[in-house]
Each structure stands twice: as structure tokens, then as C-alpha cells.
Amino acid sequence: xQIEWVxxxxxxxxxxxxxxxxILEKESIQTVVVNKQDSMYSPIFGEIELYVNREDVLxxxxxxxxxxx
Numbered sequence: 001x002q003i004e005w006v007x008x009x010x011x012x013x014x015x016x017x018x019x020x021x022x023i024l025e026k027e028s029i030q031t032v033v034v035n036k037q038d039s040m041y042s043p044i045f046g047e048i049e050l051y052v053n054r055e056d057v058l059x060x061x062x063x064x065x066x067x068x069x
Contacts, residue, residue: 005051008060010039015019016069017048023063031054 010018021031021063029052037046052060 004014004054006057007049007051007055009050009064010047012047014048017050020050024060029060054062
């Protein structure tokens with residue numbers, strides 16, 4: 001069975017991605033982080049995206065919505 005990844009969160013702040021990733025992984029939700037920031041120009045351009053398996057999207061979005069940033 002192939003995993004279908006769905007973006008559930010994105011930000012310019014790497015610490016926020018790590019915070020959300022930790023919350024999701026604590027709930028046994030597998031995550032993948034994709035950094036689309038252009039390091040040549042500093043983190044002004046692009047975002048860091050967090051993906052989860054399609055089966056976990058609803059649970060992940062619920063957990064993220066309960067998180068205070």
C-alpha cells in the first residue's frame with residue numbers, strides 16, 4: 001500500500017513546524033517535512049510544509065486547530 005501525503009500545515013518558522021510535528025508524532029501520526037525556503041535569500045522566500053498520510057488528515061487538522069501559537 002502506497003502512502004498518499006497531504007499537506008496539513010505550512011509556515012516560515014521552522015520551530016513551529018517542529019512543534020506541530022512533535023504533537024502529531026506523539027499521537028502516532030507519521031509526518032514528513034518539506035523545506036521549500038530558499039536558503040540563498042534567507043527564509044524570506046518559501047515556506048516549510050508538513051505532510052501526513054491521507055488517512056490521518058482529519059485527526060491531524062483537529063490536533064493542529066487545538067494548538068495555540
